[in-house]
Amino acid sequence: MCEQIISAILRTLKSILRLGDTTMDNNKTTITCQSSSRPYAIVIQENCFHQIVKQLSPAQKYLIICDSNVKPLWGDKLQLAITKANISCALISFPAGEANKNLQTFSDLHEQIALRLDRQSTIITLGGGVTGDMGGFVASTYMRGISFLQIPTSLLAMVDSSVGGKLGVDTSIGKNAVGVFNNPIKVLIDPSLLLTLPKNYFIDGMAEVIKHAFLSGEEYITFLEDNVAGILAMDLSLLSTLIIQSVQFKVMIVEQDEKESGLRKILNYGHTIGHALEETLGYSSIPHGNAVAIGINAANYLALKCGLLSEAAFLRIQNLLQQYHLPIFLSDLGLTGDADQLFHFLHNDKKNQDDQVVMILLEGLGKPIISTTQTTLQIKEAINYVIKNRSLS
């Protein structure tokens, strides 16, 4: 897609969205996401976790899917609160970690549900990106699909994976290689849940937030630059603001291109090389957000060398990633990588067209383009830059 068209679409969408589908009352923000099947609400409200029960129906059966970390923290408590209200609610869990977001765990979860739910039942996915992606995929395939409610508990899931309906698991072919597009009936985001999240998980989610900021433009970038200390100190009002900003931006994109035939590809900024890092190093060695941060640095290096991105913008992005304690080189994580192996995985990327590697590059802040013109040599140079920590010259 031509770069001028993408920039123009983004500008128009941003102006419409300001007036569009966001309502605010009593510290509660509701952003409605339109989709081809039906609209769904994304509700952002502090300390709403314990009020979730009020939104459930005693006539239905519920089942919570969470991982082994979230179960003792919130899973058991939510199940107890629901059953205390005389609503039927079971809970199943799986071992935490992206390494378990696979077909085996997917199948185990189906076995555990077996015939405990009917077609009127609702699954509640409670957790981070892995839980939302895999739990939503289980709901979408159980008896050919039942409804599900997403309650994200990590920053990454709140700002990114719970919105837009991408569900699925990783396979030997690659990251998210098997899955569906399907939307939840609702997404409930309680920013106060982040206060108990381990700091490294929070930092990991900041990579997707920073990705949104540099895709979206100056206003969001400046907000993140001006509020580093407050955000890292977990100021709830700042966290709510950034969640709302990111969700609005993502909704604006996915509403235009639900199934990623064009514009939505820009949300993969940093992911082409990021996914290849996860695939080659192993999902338990490098968290998704960390891989995306390094992938952003690699994509920017490519854009810089292609004459698209200025050195000032390149350094500004590096600086913001580092201020939020994200890695920009593989060595920042004490890891090493193999450029040829990484390059091989780029050919399995879902964005590719006609065997051509597609990269999301910035030609300025808030100006993403979908690029297919980079050469193998240029891509390998960008990979080498982030894995060998080369200097800019």
Ligand SMILES: O=C(O)C(=O)C[C@@H](O)[C@H](O)[C@H](O)COP(=O)(O)O
């Ligand atoms: O929602 C999207 O579209 C994205 O690309 C968001 C990404 O941050 C997210 O990691 C997504 O799961 C990647 O999707 P994939 O289709 O490239 O596997």
Ligand SMILES: [Zn+2]
């Ligand atoms: Zn991502």
